[in-house]
Amino acid sequence: NAGVMQNPRHLVRRRGQEARLRCSPMKGHSHVYWYRQLPEEGLKFMVYLQKENIIDESGMPKERFSAEFPKEGPSILRIQQVVRGDSAAYFCASSPVPGQAEAQYFGPGTRLLVL
Amino acid sequence: GESVGLHLPTLSVQEGDNSIINCAYSNSASDYFIWYKQESGKGPQFIIDIRSNMDKRQGQRVTVLLNKTVKHLSLQIAATQPGDSAVYFCAEGTGRRALTFGSGTRLQVQP
Numbered sequence: 035n036a037g038v039m040q041n042p043r044h045l046v047r048r049r050g051q052e053a054r055l056r057c058s059p060m061k062g063h064s065h066v067y068w069y070r071q072l073p074e075e076g077l078k079f080m081v082y083l084q085k086e087n088i089i090d091e092s093g094m095p096k097e098r099f100s101a102e103f104p105k106e107g108p109s110i111l112r113i114q115q116v117v118r119g120d121s122a123a124y125f126c127a128s129s130p131v132p133g134q135a136e137a138q139y140f141g142p143g144t145r146l147l148v149l
Numbered sequence: 150g151e152s153v154g155l156h157l158p159t160l161s162v163q164e165g166d167n168s169i170i171n172c173a174y175s176n177s178a179s180d181y182f183i184w185y186k187q188e189s190g191k192g193p194q195f196i197i198d199i200r201s202n203m204d205k206r207q208g209q210r211v212t213v214l215l216n217k218t219v220k221h222l223s224l225q226i227a228a229t230q231p232g233d234s235a236v237y238f239c240a241e242g243t244g245r246r247a248l249t250f251g252s253g254t255r256l257q258v259q260p
Contacts, residue, residue, distance in 0.1 A: 038192075067247050074157050076238055076250035077193065090247065125192050127248075138248060140185075140192035 036061070038128050038141035039108075046147045053113040053120070055144045059128030066109045067138060068101060071123045080124075083109055116148045157236060159255040168226040168258075172239035172251045177220060179241035183248065184213060184224045188235045196224070196237075226256075234258045 039058040047053050059066050064085050069077040079093040083103035094101065098116075103109040113120055123145050127138035162168050174182065181200050185193035199206045199213045199222075206213050212225040222239050236255050240248040 065245075069247075069250075074253075076252050077240075077248075079247040079249070082245075082247050089245070093247070138183075139195065142192045 038126055038139050040124075040126050040141035040144050042144060043142060044145050044147070046149065047116050048149050049117055050115050053116050053146055053148075055111040055113075055124050055126075055146070056108040057111070057126030057128075057141060058108040059126075060130075060139055063128035063130050063139075065129040065131075066103050067127045067129070068109075068111050069125045069127065071125060071143075077125060080111070113146075116146075118148045121146055121148045157253050157255045159257060161257045161259060162229050163259050164229060164231060166229055168224075168229045168233070168256060170224045170226075170237050170254045170256065172222040172224075172254075174220050174222060174239065174241045174249075174251070176241055176243065176249065177217070179243050179249075181242050182213070182215060182222050183240045183242065184211075184222075185238045185240060185250075186233075186235045187238060187253075193238060229256075229258050231258045231260055 038060055041056050066083045068080040070080055071077045081094045081101045082090040086105050098114045100112045123143045125140050125143045127140045129138045181198055183198040184196040186196050187193045197208045197211050197213050199215050204215050210227045214223045234257055236253045238253045239251045242248045
């Protein structure tokens with residue numbers, strides 16, 4: 035019974051490069067949420083996806099950031115032309131049926147460092 | 150409001166004592182509330198949740214209290230152990246929307 039998987043666990047990029055973060059939800063979960071966490075802060079919502087659909091991207095920066103959750107394969111958070119301010123921990127959570135007090139189960143996170 | 154770039158508040162307790170971690174939430178329409186524990190370098194781990202139509206829920210060694218009048222949530226940990234040392238976040242949720250997290254409290258358990 036694997037939990038939420040994220041890879042890579044650590045990612046180092048130089049300014050201007052692209053970062054791709056992957057998230058495989060728990061088996062049977064079709065709802066994926068991405069959050070960003072800066073040091074000493076709480077998690078901030080970025081985007082909520084179901085299979086092949088973006089449901090809520092109100093927390094996602096309008097430029098350089100995109101997310102997808104294809105029919106097959108993991109959800110991907112893509113950051114183009116990274117800047118130092120993108121350095122953070124990015125967490126993915128999955129849920130079977132949100133809105134029924136079902137807790138979102140979090141992955142271990144990807145720690146992105148932009149040099 | 151949100152705290153940006155500030156150090157987390159810290160609660161220091163002796164092993165064996167009870168801990169109480171508090172959280173003020175902002176959305177009176179939230180359907181449910183969740184407490185998460187986050188250890189260094191790891192993702193948030195679910196501890197306990199409570200529906201908005203409840204005021205108390207108990208788990209193993211943990212109790213969550215909800216006071217909707219003052220929009221306050223607390224997590225009580227009985228007989229705190231060194232393994233309880235972590236950062237604790239409250240989160241509120243409404244329907245299918247993503248969770249809104251509080252700023253967190255660091256719990257340090259002294260042996």
